[in-house]
Amino acid sequence: MTTSLVEARGVVKRYGPTTALADGRLTVLPGESHALVGRNGAGKSTLVRILTGLQAPDEGTVRFDGEPAPPLTDRDAWRRKVACVYQHPTVVPELTVAENLFINRQPLRRGFISWRRLRSEAAALLATWDVRVDPEARTADLKVEDRQMVEIARALSFGARFIVLDEPTAQLDNREIERLFTRMRALQDAGVTFLFISHHLQEVYEVCQTVTVLRDARWITTAPVADLPRQALVEAMAGETIAEQAERRRTVEPAGPVLLDVRGLRSTAYENVDLTVRRGEVVGLAGSSASGKIELAETFAGLHTPTGGTARLEGAPLPFGDVRGALEAGVGFVPRDRHEQGLVFGMSIGDNATLSVLERLGRFGFVGTDRKRGVATALIERLDIHAEGPEQPVSDLSGGNAQKVVMARALASGPRLLVLVNPTAGVDVKSKESLLARVDSAREDGTAVLVVSDELDDLRRCDRVLVLFHGRVVAEHPAGWRDHELIASIEGVDHG
Structure with missing residues (x-):
C-alpha cells in the first residue's frame, strides 16, 4: 500500500x-x-x-x-x-x-x-x-x-x-x-x-x-x-436524502404590489441581475462567499455604486453609493458584521438603536433626551432585548442581544424595504428565533424583506429564494424547497 x-x-x-x-x-x-x-x-x-x-x-x-x-x-x-x-x-x-x-x-x-x-x-x-x-x-x-x-x-x-x-x-x-x-x-x-x-x-x-x-x-x-454521483455528494453535505426530506410547503399570501424593482443591475461582483420584492414578501438571496449576494444586498443599502442597471423602490430610484440617502428612501439595513459595521461600542443601547431616526427626536439639530429614551425603550421591548435599560453600554450585551440592537435600529425608521445580511450570525438559538420572528412581523406589516444568509434556517422563512452563482441569478426556489435542492444550486451542480 x-x-x-x-x-x-x-x-x-x-x-x-x-x-x-x-x-x-x-x-x-x-x-x-x-x-x-x-x-x-x-x-x-x-x-x-x-x-x-x-x-x-x-x-x-x-x-x-x-x-x-x-x-x-x-x-x-x-x-x-x-x-x-x-x-x-x-x-x-x-x-x-x-x-x-x-x-x-x-x-x-x-x-x-x-x-x-x-x-x-x-x-x-x-x-x-x-x-x-x-x-x-x-x-x-x-x-x-x-x-x-x-x-x-x-x-x-x-x-x-x-x-x-x-x-x-x-x-x-x-x-x-x-x-x-x-x-x-x-x-x-x-x-x-x-x-x-x-x-x-x-x-x-x-x-x-x-x-x-x-x-x-x-x-x-x-x-x-x-x-x-453528484446527487450523493450533495446529500452527504446536506445530511438528508430525498426520501427522508419532508415537504415544507407554506401557503403564500396573494402577491402584493412590487416595492423593489431591479433591472439589469451589474457591477464587478454581479451582472445583469433582475429581481422584484413585493409588499409583504420575504425574498432570500443564497450563494457561496464569492457569488456576489452580499455586494448586491449592500448596493440597495447605499454601500456600493453599480456600473449599470436600475433599482427602484416604490417607483423612485434608489440613491446608489449614499447610505443616508438609502435610509431616507426607506431602506432599513442589518449589515453582515455587527462588530465592524453594525454597532458603535462606545455608545449606549439607546444611542445605537436610535441612530437612524435622530432627526425625528428633536428640532434644529438637538435631540430630545426623554423622547429618545421613550423610543429606545419601546424598541428594547419590541425586540425583547435583555438589558437594564437604554443607558446600558451596548458593549455589555451578549451576541444575541447586541444583534437585536442592530435589528432595532433597522426597524426604527419604519422601512419599506428591510435588507438583512446574515441576520442570525453568531447568536444563540433563542435569540435566533426572536430575530427571525421579526422577519415574520415585517412581512405582516407589509414591508418588503430581502434576507441574505448562509444559514438554511434563515432562508426557510422566505417566500422564495434566489441563488447567485458567479454573480448571476441561476435559480429560484419557492417556499418548501428541500435542502439538497438549494445546496445543489448554491454549489453549481447541474441536475439537468
Whole structure:
C-alpha cells in the first residue's frame, strides 16, 4: 500500500464552549488532488489551520509521510511539509515576483542582497515548475491566477509538496479557471499533491480524484470522485436524502404590489441581475462567499455604486453609493458584521438603536433626551432585548442581544424595504428565533424583506429564494424547497 502523504485522525478542536471540529479525518495520497467539501461551518477551515500548523488539535493526530507533524514552533519544518494558497493572495503587491519568491531569504554577497543572483534563482525556480511569469514584474500588476502560481512556486521552493488551495477559483473567470486546472494537472504529474477546497462542486469533478465530506464538524465520508454521483455528494453535505426530506410547503399570501424593482443591475461582483420584492414578501438571496449576494444586498443599502442597471423602490430610484440617502428612501439595513459595521461600542443601547431616526427626536439639530429614551425603550421591548435599560453600554450585551440592537435600529425608521445580511450570525438559538420572528412581523406589516444568509434556517422563512452563482441569478426556489435542492444550486451542480 502507498504511504499516505497526509493523514489526520480523530481531530478535535474546541474554542471555549464551541466545538469547531468534533471528528476531523483526512487521508491524502501522494500526487492526487483531494477535495475537501462541506457547508459553511462544517469544520473545513479549522481542519486546514491544523493541517498547516497554525493551531494544534485538542485531540487526535496529524502525520506527514507516516511521521508525526512538527511542533508548532518549528515554522521551517512546517514550510517544508505544507503551504496554503488562499483566495486572497498573501504576496506583497509592491514587490517584484523575485522578491516575493525569496522574501526574508534573499541570496547575499558580502552581507548585501545579490540582486543578480536573486533574479537568476527566481527565474530558475519559475522555470522548474513551468510558471510563466516575469521574475522582475511587479506582483500587483499580475493577474490573480499568476499571483496564485507565484505563491505555489514559493511554497515548492521550501520543499513542500502538499499544497492547500482554499477557494482558488473565487476570483477567476471560466478561462482562468481552466488554465489553473491545467497547471494543477501538470504539477500533479511532477509530484505535487493538492487539497482543493471549493464551494463549486462541478470543479471537484473536473480536477479532483478523491473527495472528503465534512458536516456539522464531523467527517462523513471519503470516496473516489468517480464513484460518488453528484446527487450523493450533495446529500452527504446536506445530511438528508430525498426520501427522508419532508415537504415544507407554506401557503403564500396573494402577491402584493412590487416595492423593489431591479433591472439589469451589474457591477464587478454581479451582472445583469433582475429581481422584484413585493409588499409583504420575504425574498432570500443564497450563494457561496464569492457569488456576489452580499455586494448586491449592500448596493440597495447605499454601500456600493453599480456600473449599470436600475433599482427602484416604490417607483423612485434608489440613491446608489449614499447610505443616508438609502435610509431616507426607506431602506432599513442589518449589515453582515455587527462588530465592524453594525454597532458603535462606545455608545449606549439607546444611542445605537436610535441612530437612524435622530432627526425625528428633536428640532434644529438637538435631540430630545426623554423622547429618545421613550423610543429606545419601546424598541428594547419590541425586540425583547435583555438589558437594564437604554443607558446600558451596548458593549455589555451578549451576541444575541447586541444583534437585536442592530435589528432595532433597522426597524426604527419604519422601512419599506428591510435588507438583512446574515441576520442570525453568531447568536444563540433563542435569540435566533426572536430575530427571525421579526422577519415574520415585517412581512405582516407589509414591508418588503430581502434576507441574505448562509444559514438554511434563515432562508426557510422566505417566500422564495434566489441563488447567485458567479454573480448571476441561476435559480429560484419557492417556499418548501428541500435542502439538497438549494445546496445543489448554491454549489453549481447541474441536475439537468
